[in-house]
Amino acid sequence: xxxxxxxxxxFENLEFERExxxxxxxxxxxxxxxxxxxxxxxxxxxxxxxxxVPDIGYLHRGMEKMAENMIYNEFLPTTDxxxxxxxxxxxxxxxxAVEKLIGxxxxxxxxxxxxxxxxxxxxxxxxxxxxxxALDIGAMSVFLYCFREREFAMDLMEDYCGARxxxxxVRIGGVPLDLPEGWLGALAKFVNxxxxxxxxxxxxxxxxxxxxxxxxxxxxxxxxxxxxxxxTGIMLRGSGIEYDIRKxxxxxxxxxxxxxxxxxxxxxSYGRYLLYMEEMRQSVRIIQQLIAMYDDTPPELMAHxxxxxxAPKEDIMTQNYSLMQHFVLVTQGMRPPVGEVYVPTxxxxxxxxxxxxxxxxxxxxxxxxxxxxxxxxGILQDLLPGTYIADIVTIIGSTNIVFGEIDR
Amino acid sequence: MMRPYVxxxxxxxxxxxxxxxxxxxxVPEEPVPEEGVYAEDLxxxxxxxxxxxxxxxxxQLVIYINPEDNVEVLRILKEERWYEMLSEMSAVDFLAQxxxxxxxxxxxNLNTAKRIRVKCFVKEDQAIESVNPxxxxxxxxxxxxxxxxxxxxxxxxxxxxxxxPDDWEGHPLRKTYPLEGDEFAQWYEVDxxxxxxxxxxxxxxxxxxxxxxxxxxxxxxxxxxxxPKGAPVDEGSATPVQYQEEEGVFMIEKFNKAPKVLxxxx
Numbered sequence: 004x005x006x007x008x009x010x011x012x013x014f015e016n017l018e019f020e021r022e023x024x025x026x027x028x029x030x031x032x033x034x035x036x037x038x039x040x041x042x043x044x045x046x047x048x049x050x051x052x053x054x055x056v057p058d059i060g061y062l063h064r065g066m067e068k069m070a071e072n073m074i075y076n077e078f079l080p081t082t083d084x085x086x087x088x089x090x091x092x093x094x095x096x097x098x099x100a101v102e103k104l105i106g107x108x109x110x111x112x113x114x115x116x117x118x119x120x121x122x123x124x125x126x127x128x129x130x131x132x133x134x135x136x137a138l139d140i141g142a143m144s145v146f147l148y149c150f151r152e153r154e155f156a157m158d159l160m161e162d163y164c165g166a167r168x169x170x171x172x173v174r175i176g177g178v179p180l181d182l183p184e185g186w187l188g189a190l191a192k193f194v195n196x197x198x199x200x201x202x203x204x205x206x207x208x209x210x211x212x213x214x215x216x217x218x219x220x221x222x223x224x225x226x227x228x229x230x231x232x233x234x235t236g237i238m239l240r241g242s243g244i245e246y247d248i249r250k251x252x253x254x255x256x257x258x259x260x261x262x263x264x265x266x267x268x269x270x271x272s273y274g275r276y277l278l279y280m281e282e283m284r285q286s287v288r289i290i291q292q293l294i295a296m297y298d299d300t301p302p303e304l305m306a307h308x309x310x311x312x313x314a315p316k317e318d319i320m321t322q323n324y325s326l327m328q329h330f331v332l333v334t335q336g337m338r339p340p341v342g343e344v345y346v347p348t349x350x351x352x353x354x355x356x357x358x359x360x361x362x363x364x365x366x367x368x369x370x371x372x373x374x375x376x377x378x379x380x381g382i383l384q385d386l387l388p389g390t391y392i393a394d395i396v397t398i399i400g401s402t403n404i405v406f407g408e409i410d411r
Numbered sequence: 412m413m414r415p416y417v418x419x420x421x422x423x424x425x426x427x428x429x430x431x432x433x434x435x436x437x438v439p440e441e442p443v444p445e446e447g448v449y450a451e452d453l454x455x456x457x458x459x460x461x462x463x464x465x466x467x468x469x470x471q472l473v474i475y476i477n478p479e480d481n482v483e484v485l486r487i488l489k490e491e492r493w494y495e496m497l498s499e500m501s502a503v504d505f506l507a508q509x510x511x512x513x514x515x516x517x518x519x520n521l522n523t524a525k526r527i528r529v530k531c532f533v534k535e536d537q538a539i540e541s542v543n544p545x546x547x548x549x550x551x552x553x554x555x556x557x558x559x560x561x562x563x564x565x566x567x568x569x570x571x572x573x574x575x576p577d578d579w580e581g582h583p584l585r586k587t588y589p590l591e592g593d594e595f596a597q598w599y600e601v602d603x604x605x606x607x608x609x610x611x612x613x614x615x616x617x618x619x620x621x622x623x624x625x626x627x628x629x630x631x632x633x634x635x636x637x638x639p640k641g642a643p644v645d646e647g648s649a650t651p652v653q654y655q656e657e658e659g660v661f662m663i664e665k666f667n668k669a670p671k672v673l674x675x676x677x
Contacts, residue, residue: 060574065590067559068583072424072590103469104438230495230521233548244521251524335428342438344469345499345517345528358517360503363435365426373499373517381551410574 025053032061036139036396039406041380047392055387057380062410070370074336075101075175078370083169085374085408089128091120091160092350093408094173099254100346100357101175104339105311112300113177118256119190119293120163120172122286126197127156128351129283133204136276136400140217145207152200155193162186175337176312177305187294194287201283208276218273222386222398225270232385233378236353237282238402241275243268248349256296262289272401311337336365345373352376352403374408420507421586440466440473448525452492460484471526478514478531482540485516485529489545494518494527497546501555502562504586511535512562516542538563559584578603 030043037043040061046054066085070078082093095117102109109117134149157167162183164172172178208214224234229242239246247264249257265281267274306312313332314325341363347356353375360369379402386398443449443465449472453465456474460483464475476484488494499517506512511534519526533539541564542549553564554573561582564570572579580595581588591597601613 060576063574065583068588068590071586106438228547231547233496233498233546235498246521246524335426338426338435340436340438342440342468343528344438345471345526347498347526354498356499356517358499358501358515361438366424369503371499371501377551378548381548385547 024048030395032058036399038135038399038404039409041399041404041406043383043387043395045387045392045395050392052387052390052392052395055384057383059380059406059409062406064411066411067370067372070367072366074365075339075367076332076336078367079173079175080169080171082372083171085372085411086128086350086352086355086376086405087168087407088131088405089124089351090166090168090170091124091172092128092348092355094171095121096346096348096350096355096357098173098175099348100344100359101339102306103346104342104344104359104361105308105337106340107176107306107308107311109177109306110301110303112181112297112302113304113306114256115293115297115300116178116182116304117173118260119290119297120160120170120178121255122289122293123156123159123190124170125286125351126283127153127160129279129286130156132279132351132400132403133276136403137208137214139396139400140214142208142211142214145204148200148203148207152197159186159190159193162189174305176308177303179304181302181304182297187297190290191294194290197287198284201280205280209280215273217394217397218271218276218401220271220273221390221394222272222275222401223270224382224386226268228382228385232382234353234382235375235378236349236351237275237278238353238375238379238382240264240266241278242270248347248354252347254348256293259296260289260292272397275401311339338363338365347373350375352405352408353379355408372408372411374411376402376404376406376409380404380409418507419587422589423586424590438468440468443467443472448520448523449527452488452494452525452527455487455491456484459487471528473528473530475530475532478533478537478539481514481516481529481531482542482545485518485542485545488518488527488529492520493522494520494525496521497542497548497552498526500542500549500552502560504560504584505532506535507586511537512560514539514556514562533562536563538565540565541567543567558582561585 026047028045028047030041030045031037032040032042034041040059042058042061044056044058045052064084066081069081073081079094079097082097083090085093130149130153134146134153137145137149160170160172161167163186164170164180166172224238224242226242226244229239229244234242235246243266245264245266248254249262250264262285265278265285267278305315309325309328311332313319313329314322318325319329320326339361341361343358343360345356345358347354349355354373355375356373358369358371358373359367362368382402383399387395390398443453449467452472453462453474456462456476460480461477462474463477466473474484485497496519497516498519500515502512502514504512509532511532513530513532516529517526518529531539539562541553543553550568551573553567554570556562557564557570558572558574559582571577575583581593583592597615598607598610600616601610605613
């Protein structure tokens, strides 16, 4: 029944045999070091890349379309599937955008919990990045150590929200749950141990001759290129531009916290590696300050805005009007005011922004997700030409892309 | 009985209850202050180009311009006002209301941490000039905008579908495009691999991943009581499903209802 002539693959009119002795190869879409479904069409002159065309879309699920067909609360778990390494940062970015659209202030305890979760997710994401990046380059043992620590962090996430990967731990207007008994103690234990572990990784890598040879001077992103390509996060700070949304446009509790933004102007993969290590230390520092803040906060977890946010469970079970409002909010969804917002947050990968255009309906009229990895993947077409094929994996690893948020 | 009217120009999910006396509140649009960074930015743009509307919404400056001026305005903002990063750009589909798209450019000044949203409106068949020479990040953004919304872009170096396959038809983020996909999307794999004539044999793709066929003994044992894989399902052995309520539970009872309209047509 299958007709072979119709199975002819679609190669974008690429010539595989060429007169100038260049070779065209496909890197991916199923490549263990591509960090997802990345297909790179590489034109090679010997071992040197002449042209690189990243081809994406293999993980496209149409999240922006789904958002237009879902009420706001319904869409929140879908954002987990963007950057699935650090799901809470996506949940938070979306929740913050909707809160900003409504004009909502979140209770202080919810802010403390959210900031703890965000920083814990940053640690999880950076550990995962270091593990896979080191594995790509050939340092197997770092992978095992990093995953051990990441496991402890994910256990903490599981204790809080029940999920290890797709957390949905944040709600629009606050957080659904208070911290469980003894959780802060376990968290303190974890973050107090972590700097020692980070030192272990650094002992294995920082002065390692092979590691330095593979990373130094590889994947050089000049500052102009970084700005022009919309690079954010460590890709930008690795090019000597000090810009962290947590500092420059503070949200949540970041304006009350003390932390440093590490910057390097080496512009290469090795500099970015050092920044990742330092950022983990800074996250530990932030979490230690937040643990101390928690006890002084009043117990409210969700903002009081009956038009948009359901009342607490006790009110719903005891008060008729709260029950009615809860029913309307669950069945019809909240109706934010007409208008548009663009809200950036600093996710572990870079600037994660949500643009929401609301027409006053329970469904967003248009929701655009600005995923940092999208641009960090696009830059590959300018970054790869001139490099050697052995460095491609290093460069892809160093950009820290994750395909859930590139294809959305 | 009359069939309910379903608008064709917007097939996205609709609120099933609307109060016709309810007036939606609006996110306040504040005037641009006389002094400050935004005032200077706006003055720089106004000196050379026409500004249709400018206001501040949720701490960000929004400027409406003519679509012909987009490159010039962004050039002024980039080179004279140091908005060096295009963090996001895309379009919003207003085809049903106004017959076009609203394009927005979200730009960022790294020194002052200020953000501006430059917006313009293009008709459906009107092309916008590419801003790729100013910001390289527009390369992929414009490709995505073309791919998903079908906004035409002039002088783009490589305007090709980015996310959907190259031989795709239609632009999925348009409001006229249903969430489940149109006919082309539904039969894409079958048509491509086996040919259109195989549609009847293979059948449509199941686009509802949560669907459970309770009489399917190949992939699921019958719900309610287990049967061997592939056991024949005849008329008399319907799965007994018992509910506490007599006529079945809300929602669940509808699963077994025969489609009335189709029966009559037969």
